[in-house]
Amino acid sequence: METIIIIVFLAGYLAITLEHNLKIDKLIPALAMMAILWAVIALTHMPVFEVNTELKELEPSHLDEMLLHHLGKTAEILVFLLGAMTIVEIIDYFDGFATIKGYIRTKKKSKLLWLFSILAFVLSAIIDNLTATIVLVTILQKVIKDREVRLWFAGMIVIAANAGGAWSPIGDVTTTMLWIANKVSAWQLIEHVFIPSVICMVVPVLFALRYKIFKGELDMDLEEEIPKSPYGATMLYLGLGSIVFVPFFKTITHLPPYVGMMLSLAIVATFAEIYSNAKFSISTVDFDEEKHDHHSPVHASLSKIELPSILFFLGILLAVAALESLGMLFEFAEALDKYMPMLGTESVAEKVSDLVVLILGVGSAVIDNVPLVAASMGMFSVPIDDPVWHFIAYSAGTGGSMLIIGSAAGVVAMGMEKIDFFWYLRKISWLALLGFLAGSISFILIRNLVLNA
Numbered sequence: 001m002e003t004i005i006i007i008v009f010l011a012g013y014l015a016i017t018l019e020h021n022l023k024i025d026k027l028i029p030a031l032a033m034m035a036i037l038w039a040v041i042a043l044t045h046m047p048v049f050e051v052n053t054e055l056k057e058l059e060p061s062h063l064d065e066m067l068l069h070h071l072g073k074t075a076e077i078l079v080f081l082l083g084a085m086t087i088v089e090i091i092d093y094f095d096g097f098a099t100i101k102g103y104i105r106t107k108k109k110s111k112l113l114w115l116f117s118i119l120a121f122v123l124s125a126i127i128d129n130l131t132a133t134i135v136l137v138t139i140l141q142k143v144i145k146d147r148e149v150r151l152w153f154a155g156m157i158v159i160a161a162n163a164g165g166a167w168s169p170i171g172d173v174t175t176t177m178l179w180i181a182n183k184v185s186a187w188q189l190i191e192h193v194f195i196p197s198v199i200c201m202v203v204p205v206l207f208a209l210r211y212k213i214f215k216g217e218l219d220m221d222l223e224e225e226i227p228k229s230p231y232g233a234t235m236l237y238l239g240l241g242s243i244v245f246v247p248f249f250k251t252i253t254h255l256p257p258y259v260g261m262m263l264s265l266a267i268v269a270t271f272a273e274i275y276s277n278a279k280f281s282i283s284t285v286d287f288d289e290e291k292h293d294h295h296s297p298v299h300a301s302l303s304k305i306e307l308p309s310i311l312f313f314l315g316i317l318l319a320v321a322a323l324e325s326l327g328m329l330f331e332f333a334e335a336l337d338k339y340m341p342m343l344g345t346e347s348v349a350e351k352v353s354d355l356v357v358l359i360l361g362v363g364s365a366v367i368d369n370v371p372l373v374a375a376s377m378g379m380f381s382v383p384i385d386d387p388v389w390h391f392i393a394y395s396a397g398t399g400g401s402m403l404i405i406g407s408a409a410g411v412v413a414m415g416m417e418k419i420d421f422f423w424y425l426r427k428i429s430w431l432a433l434l435g436f437l438a439g440s441i442s443f444i445l446i447r448n449l450v451l452n453a
Helices: 002-015 026-043 061-092 095-105 109-127 129-144 147-166 173-180 188-209 232-253 257-276 291-294 297-302 307-325 328-339 354-363 369-379 389-400 409-418 422-425 429-452
Strands: 048-052 057-061
Touching: 002 026, 002 061, 002 307, 002 328, 026 061, 026 129, 026 307, 048 061, 048 307, 057 061, 061 095, 061 232, 061 257, 061 297, 061 409, 095 232, 109 129, 109 147, 109 188, 109 232, 109 297, 129 147, 129 409, 147 188, 147 389, 147 429, 173 188, 173 257, 173 369, 173 389, 188 354, 188 389, 188 409, 188 429, 232 257, 232 328, 232 354, 257 297, 291 369, 307 328, 307 369, 328 369, 354 369, 354 389, 354 429, 389 409, 389 429, 422 429
Parallel strands: none
Antiparallel strands: 048 057
């Protein structure tokens, strides 16, 4: 039966990876794989286990209990993401992101590269790397007319956005997963991953500045646009501030992060309702486009949320949970730990190969990093804030930049600017690889210094 389980998982994984070739949305194989895996476990009465992280062993459990346990953990992530997505959409409803265009005050390409890279790095840490890429590429399209130049800037934004998302608990889905699962704490993640992430962003920019494409000035219009809403800037700062507030709320109350995100959403939604001067009942839903102006901004924002992404996360996380419940991931981790070579020093709790984590980072450029991180969470039974989790957060977050299809930020930039896969591979991938390796080396060196201190 275990062979069938593995075949189903690999087939589903392959379908997700070949999403663009098969022209089938990846949520379909993810949901199908999840349902089939749990059905096989139920019909064949396979034993399920819970990993005891303290004793580092498997303990027998009941199927209903395990499924409910994993559904609860998955729901925490999905509710958190729903809240964050809604806040971002509310900001966009008031055209708040147009405020960022006001920061552009130079025509010099080198300065613009630094400006967009830093904006991508900072924004992605707050509103996630996917949304930051959408916002900045949209601004690019307004200020840079030359498409060839714009492609280069878009490629560098992808690298910077993924680097920025890696050090923040709210900057990337994978870091959010690790944070909510109590694998990392917000402050320890920032402390250990921030410097490697900065290096991962800075090194590619320094090498890119040597190219002719980033020399000279651009012919562009720096006139300020009239904002669509007078409350755009207010909603931008309020929305970003409310998202940043979530880690503080968790630290003070020790409640799960989604509770703080719901409070933040309630605050932002209250101001949105006041500014829109609209009355709205969430029990009455009307999608008539002609009446859009009379809609509540909360209603309008909820209707724009990417539910396919939410369903994909549901499918893939519960599919990986099935393997974890069977003990497969735990056994696989023990085999890796035994046979893979060790680079650097041992982690605090147990020996886990740095090479394994680096391979995970490179692998995230080829296949989705969400299931990779979900699998690693079930594989390694090291305690919270062990350097292993910090290195996984960095590798999975930044490794995807090496291919245009390796991260959500890359895929959305590819779609918005019609970036060719092989163009990115020739021009940008080696820069992303340099940044990834430079950041990895800095992480290992800093970690070893701390452990040996």
